[in-house]
Amino acid sequence: MIIAIANSKGGVGKSTIAVHLAAWLREQGYRVTLADCDAQQSSSEWAKEATPTTRCVRLADADEILDQLPVLAQECDFVVADGPGSNTETSRALLLRADLAIFPCKASLLEVRALAQATNVLRQAQDIRGGVPKAAIVLTMVGKHYRLTQDMKDAAATLDLPVASTALIQRQVYADAPGQGAVVWKLGSRGKEAAAEVDAVFGELLPGVRTLLVKRKSA
């Protein structure tokens, strides 16, 4: 399965989600490849330390993405593709190959509206591919006491995308994690709440994964 982290806007939490998702899947025993499709290569640098048994591959452009993602997917259980902070062609290529697209989005009306551009590309891919990839929004860097306003709900509704019911809260521990070369659940008690919320988000986005794990363990 190919999972793309795909908001073509910078600084919304894509690499944070990509590295945590790759590590989360890896710790459940899956063979995971992180495909770093961002020229800044921040997620592959971080993942090398945070999840050393995850294979990291850098894909430089849209052609490499289109050519290599299916090959990588053959060789493992999950490919987590971290998207770039700009470049529509790269995003398009990702959405033409992904089975699931996760759109991290900051919880502001302007940010949700800005997602419209990315979701246009998503619709084109879904149109070509008969509804694939499935997609969902994950709200990121959300204030602790934040509540989704009606404006935001309306804006999300016009995008016609489900919003994960768990949001990622703005927490210092997420910002510290790359410098520690770690994921939040490796950062002790400081990372406890963050660990619980990423687990909840991934469990919600990939409901089959834990079922598979149970099946594997009992097999």
Ligand SMILES: Nc1ncnc2c1ncn2[C@@H]1O[C@H](COP(=O)(O)OP(=O)(O)O)[C@@H](O)[C@H]1O
């Ligand atoms: N939930 C969060 N709370 C606090 N800081 C965060 C959170 N998610 C990401 N960050 C920080 O925000 C910045 C941008 O996140 P990043 O994952 O690199 O976004 P992108 O890959 O979309 O550019 C980074 O410094 C990261 O550590």
Ligand SMILES: [Mg+2]
């Ligand atoms: Mg990034």
